[in-house]
Amino acid sequence: MTELTIGAMARATGVTASALRFYDDCGLLPPARVDPVTGYRYYAEEQCERAVSIRRLREIGVPLEGVGRILGGDSAAAAQLLDDHVRDLQQRARAAAVVAAAIKQGLSGVVLSGLALADAVGQVRSAAAVDGEFPVLTGIFIEAESSSLTLTATDRYRLSTRTLVPRQGANTWAAVVAAEELAAVDDWLRQIDEVSLSTEAGFLVLAADGTERRCPLIDEPFPDYRAVLAGLATVRTRVLVQREALIAVTDGTPLVLSIAESGLTVRDSSGTRQLPATISGPPIDIGFAPEVLRPALAGAVGPDVMLDISAADQPVAVRSATDGDLTTLVMPIQLP
Known part of the structure; x- marks a missing residue:
């Protein structure tokens, strides 16, 4: 049996290593x-097809539970769900072929969707510092590799890191760009299909459709x-929950998540609500300030x-994955 390392698996399937871990x-x-020592x-090479299928289903927003039902093929409902999504995927494949044909030969920068880049900047930007005491912390750290583009921001109290799968990779490089400079090109990025990123003489160069934007x-x-x-x-308790359902109950204060084998209970000033969730590990009660947890969600x-x-009393990692992954650290508050 041919074995692939997690890096080789990522390159073979277009699923980032961090998303594979997820x-x-x-x-x-x-x-x-899993090597018991390291x-x-x-x-296995045969798992590539399943990984690609997961990536495609997640790109069109299928929940993890739905992905499992589709790939398991145990019910007529799963088959119908797969048929519906196959039609959508065929449309995406045709669009991707048009985009691929349009990429200019010899383009040296890392190429990705303008909308995807704008969304990623918005997702990590809130973790960047705004006071300027340490100028580098007001920036977003961009790392380009052959199979991924990673954006990271931190103000020492919060940290968010987002990984994207580019349409075209590039040579490895890294640069820090002021978050406000990237925010200034948000509208432009959202109006273009794809953008090329490269560095040149102290600038991040974003090029698209014969135009450029330069960020120092x-x-x-x-x-x-x-x-x-x-x-x-070390992670002791892990909770998998639908994002929108959890966002909907994060409007009260203080916010307490009670996690047990029986499920996830959310308590705040307006009452108690139960949410469906998949839980592993020991039970725990943990508190959050809604204004901190809600942006992460x-x-x-x-x-x-x-x-x-x-x-x-330790940072909680809020993790998610679709076409790459996003991790945000959130500090809990002391329970009343």
Whole structure:
């Protein structure tokens, strides 16, 4: 049996390594083997087809539960859902062929959807600093690789990182751009089909349809955010819940999530509500300020979010994945 590392699996299927970890954690795509010493994941070549199917279904907003039913093929309803989505995917494939034919030969920048880039900037920008005490923290760190484009922002108290799958990769590069500079080109990005990103002489160059926008770079090293993520305490409790359902009950204060085997209960000043959720790990009560949790949920991608909880007084990772992934760290509050 041919084995693929998680990086090779990502390149073969167009699903980022972090999204593959997400699908493993929620039980949708476990690796064929996990090294008991290193913890490295290894995938069978036969799993590529399932990974590609998951990516395509998630691109059109199918919830994780629906993806499992479709791929399992256990019911007529799943077959009907698959047929409906196949029609949509055929339309997307035709559009993708037109886009691919239009890409200019020799284009050196990383190419992706203008709308996808604008959305990603909006999703991480709220975590950037605004006071200017440390100029680099007012920026968004952009990392381009052959199979991914990652945007990260942090003000030392919050952290958001978003990974996208580009239409065309590029040589590896990284740069910090002021969040307000990227926000200034939001309207332009949303009006173009695709944009090429590259760096040149102290600027991030965004090119599309014969026009350019140049955003000056911040010439300071960005904090090692990966070390921050790696340094988080071990996840003890994990909650998978529909994003919109959780957003709908985050309007009261204080907000308390009671997580138990029986389900997810949300308590606030207006009462108590029960939400359907998939839960693993020990029960826990954890409090949040709605003005902190709600933006993290609103900016998430896809129909579902995963809450990785280590303790009631430790940062909670709010994770989601569709065409890449988004992770936002949210600090809980002390329970009354």
